[in-house]
Amino acid sequence: MTLHLSNHQASTRVVFSFDVGNGPLEVQVESMVPLNDNRWHRIRAERNIKEASLQLDNLPVAAQEAPADGHVHLQLNSQLFIGGTASRQRGFRGCIRSLQLNGITLDLEERAKITPGVRPGCPGHCSSYGSLCCNQGRCVERARGFHCDCSLSAYTGVFCHTELSASFKSGTSVRYTFKEPYELTRNSSALPSSIYSDTTLRGENVSLNFRTAQSPALLLYVSSYYREYMAVLINKHDKLEVRYKLEGNRDAEVLRSSSAKNLANGQLHSITIRRLTHTVSVQVPVHAYRKRCSEYEASAAEG
Structure with missing residues (x-):
């Protein structure tokens, strides 16, 4: 069972191929944009008794009906290759993260430490721009960028830079x-x-x-x-x-x-x-955390 990017048409195709005893079958998804754009893409491939399906990012799911005379279960007693070295496809060059197989998350970082040519870690947008999230705002990766989650702070805005506050005189209150x-x-x-x-x-x-x-x-x-x-x-x-x-x-x-x-x-x-x-x-924490956004960050958010 293999999952690879096709080299045809500027790398716009993802192919999920498998063989359950009666010859190889493929499920393909074609993207409208090249996939070698140095942006994050998400792939979900599934094979069950009924069918095999493949989804790329938010594109419609492609499906292939399972053969009637094929094996129900794959005997996964050999090796799992990640990166394409076990097939005739060109080896993958890029970053892979959040890899799950049958509900089990594989620790790629630990295996990368002992694999020549593979480095642990997958720098994303938050590695470069996460510091723009102010006031305990949490940087969250997106497929094509990032956003600041301000839910754990008393701030809002693109970079959690706008304070949600009020100043009270004695004896006054706000009512909801x-x-x-x-x-x-x-x-x-x-x-x-x-x-x-x-x-x-x-x-x-x-x-x-x-x-x-x-x-x-x-x-x-x-x-x-x-x-x-x-x-x-x-x-x-x-x-x-x-x-x-x-x-x-x-x-x-x-x-x-x-x-x-x-x-x-x-x-x-x-x-x-x-x-x-x-x-x-x-x-009651020892210190109340508060971080000011720089003038550059505030102006960027307003722009």
Whole structure:
């Protein structure tokens, strides 16, 4: 069973060939653009009892019906060659990553360390441009480029350069209203200040950065229709405190941070609170991470 790039027509064809006992069969996919463009391409080849299929990137899947008199199983008791040296095809020159065979990921880096002419590692776009993702933004490879995943940060934008923040005066608050899906549909004017939610609080995953010189101070309060609630605050001792009430007939539970850090010292702090049913965890990192984008990165994002 082999998978190779055809040398015909400027390397635009991928061929999946196999022999199950009654002669070789092939499934081919033709690309509209050359595949030797030094960009990432993804191939998925599958053979089962019914058919053999091949997909290249997002192109339609090509399929070949399996022969009726062929073997059901391939006896994979020989060797697996990656790179084309076992066939008459020209050897592959490039980078291969995320190789899986029957659901098993093959560790190409470990084997590359002991194979002459093969080097471990597969430099991608993130190796060259990943530093452009600011403020804990995570660089994610794409077939033709990369993008910055800002979901774990308090920023947005192409390079996670735009801060999502607000400055509060004492006694002020921003309010969001939990709405059922049908209410959002019927009343579109409520969308900017409404969040989809169910009617009960089963769990929360809250993370935020803040700085204040005042205590006590309420950071966040969320409640349900059944008077369940969770409150995150800085108490009069400048420590983090989480209060939550999950059942109407029980008193509120109080969870206090064991950290000796003063959270009302005017410095930037980061906290993460996770609750699933009756299990609550609080994390207060030693330092709140914050990285400024350079003027070049910000201007590039705006452009």
